[in-house]
Amino acid sequence: xxxxxxxxxxxxxxxxxxxxxxxxxxxxxxxxxxxxxxxxxxxxxxxxxxxxxxxxxxxxxxxxxxxxxxxxxxxxxxxxxxxxxxxxxxxxxxxxxxxxxxxxxxxxxxxxxxxxxxxxxxxxxxxxxxxxxxxxxxxxxxxxxxxxxxxx
DNA sequence: GCCAACGTTGGC
DNA sequence: GCCAACGTTGGC
Numbered sequence: 001x002x003x004x005x006x007x008x009x010x011x012x013x014x015x016x017x018x019x020x021x022x023x024x025x026x027x028x029x030x031x032x033x034x035x036x037x038x039x040x041x042x043x044x045x046x047x048x049x050x051x052x053x054x055x056x057x058x059x060x061x062x063x064x065x066x067x068x069x070x071x072x073x074x075x076x077x078x079x080x081x082x083x084x085x086x087x088x089x090x091x092x093x094x095x096x097x098x099x100x101x102x103x104x105x106x107x108x109x110x111x112x113x114x115x116x117x118x119x120x121x122x123x124x125x126x127x128x129x130x131x132x133x134x135x136x137x138x139x140x141x142x143x144x145x146x147x148x149x150x151x152x
Numbered sequence: 153g154c155c156a157a158c159g160t161t162g163g164c
Numbered sequence: 165g166c167c168a169a170c171g172t173t174g175g176c
Contacts, residue, residue: 009174030172031159054174112175130157132173 002041003143005049005060005126006100007134015050015062015105023067023101027075028083030095034135039070039096041137048100049138049146051126052109059111060146068099106150120145 006026008014018024029035048064072093075083088094115121125136138146 007174033159056176058175132158134173 001140002043002046003049003138003140004037004042004046004066005051005124005136005138006064007051007053009054010052010061011055014052015102018050018062018064018100018102019105021102023099025068025099026097027073029073029097029134030083030085031134034133035096037135037137038098042066042070042098044069047143048103049143053134057109057111057113059109059114060106060150061109062105063103063147064100065103066098067101070096070098073097106147108150108152110146110150114149115146118145118149 013024026038029038044066046066048066049060050062050064051060052058072090073083073088073095075081076085076088076093076095077090078084083095085094112127115124116127121127121142124138124142125131125133
């Protein structure tokens, strides 16, 4: 079992949207490192910290779980989609996505600032300067710690 | 809305 | 295969 942090802009898709939808296709990932995590490393049941970026304050707001293994991101084939990529074909798909399922809100969101201030979370990628990856691996300890902090 | 940091593209 | 130009991310 692995643990992940997945970023989203709440204006685009929030934890409340996920609660309403129950599951969602994580389309639109156009970064090879993030794609490779989905394609190669994610397994059914992997745990996800759901993170709101580009908002005030940024931070982890809820929990989710991988509920469908990586499959081609067909938005890349749709000329009308903002995720269209002519270099991704049905014969040779370049981009992949997984589905994730809602698992709950944190009672209190764990802000980026709170993560920075927690000494035991010093190694979390999300607080590393210049870190823009929208899908990041986290350790089991980090995952549990965030849940603990968010339960208050 | 600014801009630093970073990834990707494409000319050479 | 280098690297400048460009686009995007995301905190502030």
